[in-house]
Amino acid sequence: MKSGTTFAACAALIRRDLTLIWRRRGDALNPILFALIVVALFPLALGPEPENLRRIAAGVVFVAILLAGLLALDTLFRGDYEDGSLEQLVLSPHPLSLLLACKIAVHWLTTALPLIAVAPLLGELLHQSEAVRWVLPTALLLATPLLSLIGAVCVALTVGMQRSGMLLALLVLPLYVPVLIFGAGACNAAQIGLPYAAPLLWLGAALVLALVLAPLACAAALRISLS
Amino acid sequence: MPTNELHERPALLEARGLAFARNDEPIFGPLDFALHAGEVVLIEGDNGTGKSTLLRVLSGLLEPTSGEIRLNGEPLTLARLSPQVALLSHQTGLKVELTALENLRFAAGLGGQRAGMSPPTALAGVGLDGYADVPVRQLSAGQKKRVALARVLLAPVGLWLLDEPYANLDLDGIHLVNRLLEQHASRGGAALITSHGAYAYTSGTPRRIPLKADRP
Numbered sequence: 076m077k078s079g080t081t082f083a084a085c086a087a088l089i090r091r092d093l094t095l096i097w098r099r100r101g102d103a104l105n106p107i108l109f110a111l112i113v114v115a116l117f118p119l120a121l122g123p124e125p126e127n128l129r130r131i132a133a134g135v136v137f138v139a140i141l142l143a144g145l146l147a148l149d150t151l152f153r154g155d156y157e158d159g160s161l162e163q164l165v166l167s168p169h170p171l172s173l174l175l176a177c178k179i180a181v182h183w184l185t186t187a188l189p190l191i192a193v194a195p196l197l198g199e200l201l202h203q204s205e206a207v208r209w210v211l212p213t214a215l216l217l218a219t220p221l222l223s224l225i226g227a228v229c230v231a232l233t234v235g236m237q238r239s240g241m242l243l244a245l246l247v248l249p250l251y252v253p254v255l256i257f258g259a260g261a262c263n264a265a266q267i268g269l270p271y272a273a274p275l276l277w278l279g280a281a282l283v284l285a286l287v288l289a290p291l292a293c294a295a296a297l298r299i300s301l302s
Numbered sequence: 303m304p305t306n307e308l309h310e311r312p313a314l315l316e317a318r319g320l321a322f323a324r325n326d327e328p329i330f331g332p333l334d335f336a337l338h339a340g341e342v343v344l345i346e347g348d349n350g351t352g353k354s355t356l357l358r359v360l361s362g363l364l365e366p367t368s369g370e371i372r373l374n375g376e377p378l379t380l381a382r383l384s385p386q387v388a389l390l391s392h393q394t395g396l397k398v399e400l401t402a403l404e405n406l407r408f409a410a411g412l413g414g415q416r417a418g419m420s421p422p423t424a425l426a427g428v429g430l431d432g433y434a435d436v437p438v439r440q441l442s443a444g445q446k447k448r449v450a451l452a453r454v455l456l457a458p459v460g461l462w463l464l465d466e467p468y469a470n471l472d473l474d475g476i477h478l479v480n481r482l483l484e485q486h487a488s489r490g491g492a493a494l495i496t497s498h499g500a501y502a503y504t505s506g507t508p509r510r511i512p513l514k515a516d517r518p
Contacts, residue, residue, distance in 0.1 A: 087411020091397070091404070098399045159393025166361060167412045168385030302364045 084169045085177045092181040095154075102150075106143040106186050107193055113139040114197045125202040132201035133211050133262030139197065140190045140215060141222060141251055145244060147186040148226040151178065152234045152297070161234075165301060172290035175297070179227045179290070187219035210265040210275075217278040218258040224282075224289035225250050231296035254278070312375030313338050314386075314461055314492045315360065319369035322352065322359050329355050330513055332369055337494060339460070340487045345496045347513030353496035354392065356513065357463045360494065361389040373461070385413070388457040390464045394450040398439035402430060402449045405438060409453045416458045424456040425449070429478060443470040448478070455482060462486060462493035 096103060117135050121127055155161040164174055194212055203211070229246045233239035261274040313336035321331030330352035337343055347353050358364045360371060362378050371378040373386055396405050406421035415421075425434055428448040438446060447470045454462055467479045483493050 084412045087408050090411075091400070091408045094404065095397060095399055154397075157393070158397065159391055159395035160397060162363060162389070162391060162393065163395040163409070163412065165363060166387065166389055168414075169412070 081169045081173060084167060085173060088164075088174055088177050089181055092178060093185075096181070096185050103185060103189065106147045107189055109146060110136075110139040110143040110190055110193070110197060113142060114200055117201065128201040129204050130266075132198050132203035133207045133266065134259045135201060136194055136197045136203070136211060137215070137218075137255060137259045137262065140187075140194065140219070141255060143190055144187055144219060144222050145226065145247060145251075147182075148223075148230055148247070149240060149243060151182050151227055151230050156234045156300075161297065162301065165298065171294040171297070175227070175231075175293045176286075176290040179223055179293070182227075183220050183223040187215075187223060191215045191219060204266050206265045206268070207262045210271055211262050214258040214261045214275060214278065217275060217282055218254050221254050221278065221282045221285050222251060224285040224293075225254070228289055228292045228296055231293045231300060233300075234297070235300040254281070257281075311339075312372070314341075314374060315494070316372040316375075317360070317369065318372075320356075320359065320366050320371060321368045322355055322364065323367045324355075331366075333511070335511055337461070337492050339490045339492055341509065342483050342487050342493045342495065343509045343511060345494060345511045345513060347496075351513040353513055354465050357389065357391070357465050357494065357496060361387050361463050363389070386459050387461045387463060388413075388454045388459045390450055390454050390462070390467060392465060394446050395453070396438045396446060396449055399437060401435050401437050402441070402452075403434040405449060406452055406456060410456055414458045415456050419456055421452075421456065424452040427455055427482070428452045429474070444472060444475055447471055448475065451479065451482065460491045462491065462495075464493060464495040466497065467495055468497060 114135060117131070118128060121131075152161060155164065165171055167174065191212055194215055195208065198207065198211055226247050229243060229250070233243050233246065236242065257274040257278050261271040261278075264271040264274065315337040317333055317335055319332045319334060321333070322329045333356070335343070345353050345356060355364065359366050362371075397408075400408070402425055403421055406424055410421055415424075419427075422431075422434060425431060428451050430445065430448050430452065433441065433445065438449060441449065447467075451467065454464065462483075464479075468476050471479065483495070486493055
């Protein structure tokens with residue numbers, strides 16, 4: 076009898092999740108379309124003056140991507156919970172936190188990374204200033220994994236409930252506030268010519284902390300949800 | 303004497319004073335039993351007597367309210383789930399978008415595979431050769447159950463916890479489950495299966511653990 080290595084288990088999980096996403100690749104576009112529509116709502120509501128829009132561009136794109144990520148969050152464990160494969164994951168002989176970290180990583184790669192890729196386009200729609208062209212994607216690269224990790228803990232807590240959508244948002248959004256403040260803060264500082272390294276470094280520090288702690292918290296929360 | 307030797311070895315699974323309550327409402331127990339290698343034990347009880355809950359407690363998914371569980375003589379804790387147990391629950395744990403073979407390959411990657419067994423041979427072992435590349439979505443309920451049984455068959459574990467393994471299966475499938483259980487017992491494994499009585503493990507006279515609802 077051989078029970079495979081932890082590495083093999085993580086590889087199998089990543090391969091399975093990527094295959095599943097590939098089979099449902101139509102859904103992958105939804106967060107992008109959502110962010111695009113949210114961003115398009117602002118010129119409609121505030122008027123098309125480029126000066127107005129330029130001032131709020133980075134913040135709006137940041138919030139739109141944050142909300143798109145929030146909507147995609149529910150799919151992280153929902154399917155696995157409903158068909159029982161989450162149970163099998165918990166029962167596997169490998170560290171649950173490591174397996175969940177793999178799941179979160181795949182989820183981030185397939186939902187957040189495409190959003191970051193279209194962020195410059197979303198910014199252009201709002202006449203973003205030259206100064207935030209690189210700061211915004213950088214801030215998003217640091218902030219979105221943080222959002223995924225924090226969100227995963229909350230999803231793990233609520234996955235056992237039937238209609239948890241609104242509750243999840245109420246739980247997650249307050250926790251997203253500091254990330255938004257530092258991320259959008261870096262963009263705003265860059266826009267008015269102030270140094271913006273400090274908020275980005277804060278995001279990086281928080282990301283390192285979350286990378287270590289969030290999978291552990293996520294594993295504990297899932298065990299509670301399954302019982 | 304061989305019988306003495308058998309009992310000197312710690313039981314594969316042992317429960318002492320095992321009880322579980324949800325929100326102060328007792329679900330089952332206290333129960334005392336031991337399961338030795340080569341045994342198939344049937345948990346009998348009507349709907350709602352806590353058969354599935356008992357299996358979830360024994361697998362380590364739920365923490366018992368009182369009492370303790372020992373696997374090979376060592377206490378089972380939630381923090382360190384034993385790689386000795388395979389659980390088949392009502393939810394099959396299969397991804398319907400993936401094919402039967404892909405599901406089993408994932409299970410093998412996650413939990414390892416029994417020596418001399420591979421995803422294709424496990425699938426053949428439950429009578430599903432020829433269905434390897436069919437998405438699970440297109441399989442019938444009974445065939446899905448067979449794929450889930452193939453996952454249990456593939457897992458390199460000694461103890462099977464099967465919740466209603468006969469549900470959704472045709473007569474042929476019921477015989478198949480009995481045959482798999484006999485093979486598993488003869489190679490030194492053990493199994494706990496639940497049944498609400500309609501179908502049961504019929505080879506020999508399996509030991510039975512009755513669960514009764516003691517709620518008014």
